[in-house]
Amino acid sequence: MNWPTIPPHPDTPPCGPPVPVDGGWVVTRHADVVAVLTDPRYVVPVAPGGPPGTLAWLRGTVSRFSAPDRHPGRRALGVAALRDLDPDELRAASARLTTPTLDRLATAGRMEVMDRLARRVPVEVLAARLGLADPAAAVPAVTTVAAAYHPGADPAAVALADRAVAALLAMSPPAPAEAAANRIGLLVQAADATAGLIGAAVRHGLAAPAALGTADLLAEVLRLDPPVRATRRVATGATRLAGREIGPDAALLLRFDAANRDPAVHPDPDRFHPGGPDQADRPAGVVRDGHLALARRPVRALTFGAGPRGCPGERHALALATGVVEVLRARCRPARTPVRYAPHPTLHVPTSLEVMFR
Ligand code: HEM
Numbered sequence: 001m002n003w004p005t006i007p008p009h010p011d012t013p014p015c016g017p018p019v020p021v022d023g024g025w026v027v028t029r030h031a032d033v034v035a036v037l038t039d040p041r042y043v044v045p046v047a048p049g050g051p052p053g054t055l056a057w058l059r060g061t062v063s064r065f066s067a068p069d070r071h072p073g074r075r076a077l078g079v080a081a082l083r084d085l086d087p088d089e090l091r092a093a094s095a096r097l098t099t100p101t102l103d104r105l106a107t108a109g110r111m112e113v114m115d116r117l118a119r120r121v122p123v124e125v126l127a128a129r130l131g132l133a134d135p136a137a138a139v140p141a142v143t144t145v146a147a148a149y150h151p152g153a154d155p156a157a158v159a160l161a162d163r164a165v166a167a168l169l170a171m172s173p174p175a176p177a178e179a180a181a182n183r184i185g186l187l188v189q190a191a192d193a194t195a196g197l198i199g200a201a202v203r204h205g206l207a208a209p210a211a212l213g214t215a216d217l218l219a220e221v222l223r224l225d226p227p228v229r230a231t232r233r234v235a236t237g238a239t240r241l242a243g244r245e246i247g248p249d250a251a252l253l254l255r256f257d258a259a260n261r262d263p264a265v266h267p268d269p270d271r272f273h274p275g276g277p278d279q280a281d282r283p284a285g286v287v288r289d290g291h292l293a294l295a296r297r298p299v300r301a302l303t304f305g306a307g308p309r310g311c312p313g314e315r316h317a318l319a320l321a322t323g324v325v326e327v328l329r330a331r332c333r334p335a336r337t338p339v340r341y342a343p344h345p346t347l348h349v350p351t352s353l354e355v356m357f358r
Pocket residue numbers: 044062063064065075078082126185186187189190191193194197227228231232302303304305306308309310311312313314316317
């Protein structure tokens with residue numbers, strides 16, 4: 001099969017050694033991103049807390065923005081809640097929730113996917129399994145919190161998110177504050193990224209041959225059009241990364257979108273090629289700095305992160321997205337209308353995306 005190429009987003013920097021930008025560093029090579037994510041001398045920017053039940057409280061209590069001393073215990077709360085969820089059951093539930101929407105809208109001939117399915121189904125399925133009293137009402141609340149979750153959100157969005165956090169707490173099962181916050185954190189972390197994955201799979205994969213498995217489709221879409229394009233770390237002291245001196249307190253922007261196209265680990269990096277870089281028709285290696293770097297075993301995309309803070313919801317995200325995407329692949333075809341994206345420093349999620357019914 002002659003697979004197409006998916007060119008990088010115009011904002012994606014080329015892959016190379018760390019580059020100083022605005023007093024910090026932009027990191028683009030696969031090995032360098034992994035090195036930072038697995039080195040405890042680089043920490044996440046910590047979010048200060050706030051009054052109980054507010055967005056600031058949520059940010060200050062979830063593992064995602066916690067300092068190294070608080071992180072393991074808080075992460076364990078989320079991991080424990082996820083352990084009870086069976087990915088196969090999540091996939092089936094996602095498909096079950098998707099089908100009636102398509103049945104209802106089929107006569108219109110076309111459908112907008114992001115609001116009707118991608119932003120709704122994964123969160124509603126997860127909210128039900130995590131015990132929220134009203135999973136459908138949780139969806140708009142989680143969406144509102146997600147819009148203001150990352151530090152730097154505008155005050156109007158934060159005010160709306162404060163009310164949404166209170167609503168989510170009111171519909172959550174009784175639990176100590178840290179457990180309740182980290183359960184809501186799971187929903188908020190899941191929302192945009194999983195919606196973006198569904199959007200990217202629909203955009204790039206709806207016309208793919210039916211023989212292509214949805215798991216392979218999602219893996220390659222995560223690599224070439226990652227819904228999470230980057231993450232941040234701060235150096236706690238003077239460090240060296242790929243020969244560069246990184247000063248104390250330097251901010252690092254780790255670009256998954258660039259690292260996922262690193263020719264050192266992904267020969268023919270722009271080619272949409274489900275199955276991975278060790279396929280026979282890929283080149284056996286690439287020449288880098290005058291040396292032949294041999295293609296190794298397939299390297300997974302960095303879109304779920306790596307190291308002790310890597311995404312604990314990867315299997316769940318894939319299962320939830322698969323349920324929606326499989327139904328869409330069976331019943332829809334691309335609409336070929338322009339796809340619009342919400343502006344965001346690190347996420348890449350369509351605001352609207354249309355499909356046609358077959
Ligand atoms: C396609 C969908 C998803 C993508 C691409 C994604 C990506 C990521 C990444 C890159 C991180 C690490 C950020 C960093 O190290 O700075 C992360 C963390 C996290 N993700 Fe996901 N995620 C997805 C879906 C989900 C889902 C469905 C859940 C929950 C069911 C989830 C829960 C979390 C949590 C709780 C963290 C914080 C972990 C910690 O504090 O150690 N994510 N995710």
